[in-house]
Amino acid sequence: MSARSLCFIVPALSASLLALTACHQHSRDETYFLISNNLKLPYWQTVNSGFERAASDYGVHARLVGPDTYNSAAELDAFRQAVASHPAGILISAADASSFRSDINDAIQAGIPVITLDSDAPVSQRLFFIGTDNLAAGRLGAERLAEKLNGKGNIVFFSIPGQPNLDERLRGYSAVIDDHPGMKIVDVLNVKGDPSIAFDQTRQYLARTGPAKIDAFVSLESSSGPAIAEVLKRSNVTDRTLIAMDVGPETLSLIKSGTIDATVSQKPWTMGYVGLKQLDEINHHKPQPFQNNYTVDSFSRYPQFINTGTALVTKDNVDIYIESANKAGAH
Numbered sequence: 001m002s003a004r005s006l007c008f009i010v011p012a013l014s015a016s017l018l019a020l021t022a023c024h025q026h027s028r029d030e031t032y033f034l035i036s037n038n039l040k041l042p043y044w045q046t047v048n049s050g051f052e053r054a055a056s057d058y059g060v061h062a063r064l065v066g067p068d069t070y071n072s073a074a075e076l077d078a079f080r081q082a083v084a085s086h087p088a089g090i091l092i093s094a095a096d097a098s099s100f101r102s103d104i105n106d107a108i109q110a111g112i113p114v115i116t117l118d119s120d121a122p123v124s125q126r127l128f129f130i131g132t133d134n135l136a137a138g139r140l141g142a143e144r145l146a147e148k149l150n151g152k153g154n155i156v157f158f159s160i161p162g163q164p165n166l167d168e169r170l171r172g173y174s175a176v177i178d179d180h181p182g183m184k185i186v187d188v189l190n191v192k193g194d195p196s197i198a199f200d201q202t203r204q205y206l207a208r209t210g211p212a213k214i215d216a217f218v219s220l221e222s223s224s225g226p227a228i229a230e231v232l233k234r235s236n237v238t239d240r241t242l243i244a245m246d247v248g249p250e251t252l253s254l255i256k257s258g259t260i261d262a263t264v265s266q267k268p269w270t271m272g273y274v275g276l277k278q279l280d281e282i283n284h285h286k287p288q289p290f291q292n293n294y295t296v297d298s299f300s301r302y303p304q305f306i307n308t309g310t311a312l313v314t315k316d317n318v319d320i321y322i323e324s325a326n327k328a329g330a331h
């Protein structure tokens with residue numbers, strides 16, 4: 001397979017058979033967008049690494065756009081600018097599913113393939129979602145939490161309420177916590193994508209004593225875990241449980257040192273790689289007309305959800321993840 005073609009050309013084939021192969025040439029003129037928030041986070045750099053690797057394999061052009069901070073309005077502007085350039089396809093993590101609905105629908109109507117990843121927009125006509133079963137991810141973390149707390153304790157969550165993937169994780173945690181009457185969610189802090197908010201608020205939570213004492217901290221997004229851990233380290237606190245999210249270099253290091261008990265791992269590189277591959281396949285084999293809501297079509301050629309998987313990372317297996325990240329050049 002050449003860098004610019006996804007099929008082999010066999011000279012002996014007749015012209016009619018060649019036509020049936022639907023062989024499509026690729027070009028650097030084909031541009032695929034990856035759009036999200038907080039692009040400086042290691043998580044999104046890993047997603048983009050997979051996205052760019054697929055682009056290199058296919059001989060097409062990949063672009064990462066969006067705000068460096070958590071800003072759903074700026075992300076929407078980036079999406080609209082990408083649509084205006086009429087790209088070959090768009091992969092987007094929707095910070096606010098409802099606000100993206102009409103724009104995603106308009107892009108589909110214009111014939112531009114749009115796939116969501118990491119954070120879905122199921123109310124829209126996006127083709128399908130690639131990412132984590134976030135409800136299952138929440139349950140996975142909650143089972144570890146219940147084990148560490150022996151089924152009782154006050155818990156604070158660090159999240160961005162309204163972001164679909166994080167809300168799903170919280171529901172997964174809540175479902176398990178509800179089975180343990182001694183465990184109580186006392187707060188869900190909106191960190192707004194800013195780890196400094198997590199840092200400052202953790203210091204206040206640590207000041208609570210007696211029945212109000214916070215026994216566990218849970219980060220539902222990638223940036224808060226290390227910030228919470230830093231407060232625990234500075235305060236020499238070792239009697240609280242901290243469950244993080246994702247496998248950034250700092251998070252893995254803090255698990256190895258014992259400050260973070262565990263983290264729920266996703267596969268962001270895989271999300272990016274598979275996302276571009278799927279967009280490319282759709283772009284070169286686009287059904288006509290391309291205006292239906294495929295999620296409610298029982299005969300759709302597209303799935304509703306591609307699950308890239310999750311795992312629980314603890315001190316027992318963290319070295320495997322550190323070694324894998326080192327090999328991939330992520331550290």
